[in-house]
Amino acid sequence: FEEGTYLDLAFFVAEGTVDLVLKKLDQAPTAPIFGATSTDPQATAFLTRPPPRDERAEITYLASADFDLAGGERAELKEGDFFGEIGALNGWPQSVTATTTSICTLVQIRLPALRQIKRKSKALRKQLDDAYRSRTLDRQLRTTPLLASCSPEMLEALARKVELTSLEPGESLAEEGALADSVYLVRSGFLKVSQRVDGAPMLVSYASKGQTVGEAELLVEGVDRWQATVTSVGYSELVRVSHESFRAVLRQHPDVERTLWEFAVDRVKRNGYARRRPGRSYTTDFALSKGVVQGTSVLVIDLDVCTRCDDCVRGCASTHEGRQRFIREGDTFEGFLVARSCYHCQDPVCLIGCPTGAIARVNVGSVVAIDDALCIGCGSCANNCPYDAIVMHDTGTAWPETAQPARLRGEARLVASKCDLCHTSEAGPACVASCPHGCAYRVQNVEEFDALVEAKRVQVQPLGADA
Ligand code: SF4
Ligand code: SF4
Ligand code: SF4
Known part of the structure; x- marks a missing residue:
């Protein structure tokens, strides 16, 4: 390969x-696996178009080494x-x-x-x-910002002591109240973080690739038990660092401790925010269960404003040779439709197994697109996409007698079709730009989705109700 x-x-x-x-x-350049990727829980900015082209070059891709x-x-x-x-x-x-x-x-x-x-x-x-x-x-x-100041000898010693942990879907990593003895770095996957509120579990935050869990339990004196239950959403791969090993690092590198404190404070703030606003818990749960959490650009439509005029669909089709790249249906949450359009996933499983390399990242942000000229219509990508974001399109033509592999010759020519985020257009996503009511959004992460939902919750709250 x-x-x-x-x-x-x-x-x-x-x-x-x-x-x-x-x-x-x-x-x-290889993106560090354990970079700090926390986000402001109260973020309100919505992205409706991709960043300008000259900024895109700075976006790094996940890459393993x-x-x-x-x-x-x-x-x-x-x-x-x-x-x-x-x-x-x-x-x-x-x-x-x-x-x-x-x-x-x-x-x-x-x-x-x-x-x-x-x-x-x-x-x-x-x-x-x-x-x-x-x-x-x-x-x-070595490439982890958190550990950037550590000497090579210290990192070598740390690498020898850490353990690798794999979790299955739904498997628990930690139970709230149980003795905590390790910090975990997330290599891949998503972890749900829940706390008991009034006797019932409430999802308060999540951790994804590059983030840590268990830092507060390491740092805060007198706290030696897990403050939350941590469960894997799908398959997750983690690195376990015992408190003893981490303390050895912290003793020699106060700057590592400072950064870890920032992570811990961020986590406590996010958990507290969710506890004060249970709606956030529901949004995060929806985002985790429906894959929005994977997305770097998810098409969301406000159904309370949408008049079903289909201008968004026509806008998409007219900029893509008459072939629309999304379907205006899908899962709904509190009056928002998450349309069946590619999420441009952080981990695009649709890329796995494409025999010709037709589907690929196109070096523009996280955009995943298909090269029609290379696609042989095998359908592997459509089968792999968990979000039904790829449809097989009949071109109305047949494969020529010279086609390779030979079994294709004379067969109807199908190509896989999906959203390409209008990455070749300076005008940005046509679906968003074509909506005359301004109710189509492209959200980049769960925080933006939550802010969108929260803005509507505030609007529809009856007069006199508590904010
Ligand atoms: S086609 Fe599916 S798996 Fe691939 S990036 Fe889009 S949503 Fe993710
Ligand atoms: S349908 Fe096309 S893009 Fe999808 S896996 Fe097959 S060859 Fe690749
Ligand atoms: S971003 Fe472009 S290709 Fe994707 S759904 Fe919108 S209009 Fe279609």
Whole structure:
């Protein structure tokens, strides 16, 4: 496979040798996995169009570094080695190009099987975790802003002590009131953070890739029990750092402690905000269950203002050769429709397994788009998208007699069709711009979605009711 490919499988070298090379890292900087990504819970700004083009270049992409190689450097794998598993487990693009250098027998292990054998076989889990520790973790810790000031020796020592934790959907990481002994860094996935309010659990915040949980329990004196219950939404991968190991870092690096305090204060503020405004809890729950939390640009329509004139749909079609790229239906929440339009996900699982690379990030923000010329209409992306955001479009033509693979010849030519965020248009999303009532929005994250919903809640509150 090539660098940048999304795969839902790993490889085991049963026989032969495989060469791995990092070609492009120098030009495409790796985003730190454990960066600070907290957001203002009271944010009210809505994004209705993508940022201007000249700013887009600064947006970095999630990228794994499953091998600690410098650009151009090679590593050779042999019998008994695994590769590709870090990208597959975390939903990251592969960070190296893998090429066989001899006659090889490779065993492909698909993601569900990989998860299962990792869970059931202690020996395999250890082998994969050791590989992650030696190939990747050190580099990730080094590029983590939180740990930027730590010496290489300290990070090396830390990398040896941390544990890797995998959670299944719905699995609990921590129970409110139980003894806390670790801080967790989220490598991938989403965690729900709930607290008991008047005896019932209330979802107060969530943690996603790059964030930490358990920092308040480490820092606040006299608090040694979990202040919240933490549960995985889907599959999650975490790094567990024991309080003892983290304290060793904090003793030598007060600046790390300062940053961790900022995370803790942010979390306490977010939890407190949700407790004061239970509506936020419902919004976050909806966003987590419907995938809005994954989105970097989600089309949301205010149904109380929308007149169903369909100008948004026509605007989309007229800027895309008459083929609309979204459907004005979908899940609704408190009078808002989350339209069936691509969310431009943080982890775009639609990219996994495209045989031609037709669907890809297009180097404009997080935009995922399809190159019609490369699409062979296999439907893999449409099947993979959990949000029904891709439809197979019949072009009304047939594949020519020269088409490859040969089985396509004479068959009806289908192409996968989805929102491309109008990334080639200076005018931004046509759906938003075409709405004469100003009720179509593109929201970039849960906080923006919540602010939109909250603004309506305030509007519809009866006179005299408490704000
Ligand atoms: S097509 Fe689906 S999975 Fe892919 S980015 Fe869009 S919403 Fe996400
Ligand atoms: S339908 Fe087209 S874009 Fe989608 S996976 Fe197949 S070839 Fe790729
Ligand atoms: S952003 Fe552009 S392509 Fe996407 S739904 Fe709106 S008009 Fe269509």
